[in-house]
Amino acid sequence: MDSSTSRRDATRRKLFEAAVTLIAEQGFSSTTVDEIAERAGVAKGTVYYNFASKNVLFEELLRHGIELLAASLQEAADEVTGRGGRRIDALDAMIRAGLEFIAAYPALTQLYVAELWRTNRAWQSTLMVVRGRAITVVEGVLREAVAAGELSEEIDVPLTASALFGMVLVAALDWQSYQPDRSLDEVHAALSRLLQGRVTGRQE
Known part of the structure; x- marks a missing residue:
């Protein structure tokens, strides 16, 4: 596995963890992409780079x-x-x-x-x-x-x-x-x- 793939996998894991925690806390509809990005410590664009939408992420x-x-x-x-x-x-x-x-x-x-x-x-x-x-x-x-x-x-x-x-x-x-x-x-x-x-x- 090259370093770019490893970094992407690590980013996706952070997004998964942030999303699941937020959605469990406040529900899917109330959770925004901005909040997921902030919780994961990444830019909002990173979420859309890895997942086409919040629905796809979920x-x-x-x-x-x-x-x-x-x-x-x-x-x-x-x-x-x-x-x-x-x-x-x-x-x-x-x-x-x-x-x-x-x-x-x-x-x-x-x-x-x-x-x-x-x-x-x-x-x-x-x-x-x-x-x-x-x-x-x-x-x-x-x-x-x-x-x-x-x-x-x-x-x-x-x-x-x-x-x-x-x-x-x-x-x-x-x-x-x-x-x-x-x-x-x-x-x-x-x-x-x-x-x-x-x-x-x-x-x-």
């Missing part, structure tokens, strides 16, 4: 963030299955990875959840695509667990994947907002018990 922000999350989930699952672990343990590892990601990027998660239910946005199709990217990772492990006999064939894989993904999002945001005194280990343990009891049908 779409790329969502895409970038959820790709990071999906990669984190996949890596957690692969680490477990790569050493011969059960798929149900891979799901548990994914829950922890999701919690860790949300703890590291709380503003991005708040923004994603807030926008998920707004169907009148220009980027709604992009939002559905990136949502699908993350849930597909969970679906893949669920299907492998069913094939391996670890889970019942009666499980509705797409709906279960959505439920697990939503469970982690909502529980993590509640933890961050209303129960910040709890440790990540405590939250993970609670969700792990739900996974074992509700998805597998047994307590372990």
Whole structure:
């Protein structure tokens, strides 16, 4: 990677971080390009050089963030299955990875959840695509667990994947907002018990 590409990537990261924080704080409509540029410490023209508009910046922000999350989930699952672990343990590892990601990027998660239910946005199709990217990772492990006999064939894989993904999002945001005194280990343990009891049908 040459120095100009590296500088551009660094600038884009600063713009992403500034935009996600501002939009999470005050909403998309109330956030201006001037504010994003000021928060990122760059000139206004730099924003338009990297992104054609605020809408494009926001779409790329969502895409970038959820790709990071999906990669984190996949890596957690692969680490477990790569050493011969059960798929149900891979799901548990994914829950922890999701919690860790949300703890590291709380503003991005708040923004994603807030926008998920707004169907009148220009980027709604992009939002559905990136949502699908993350849930597909969970679906893949669920299907492998069913094939391996670890889970019942009666499980509705797409709906279960959505439920697990939503469970982690909502529980993590509640933890961050209303129960910040709890440790990540405590939250993970609670969700792990739900996974074992509700998805597998047994307590372990």
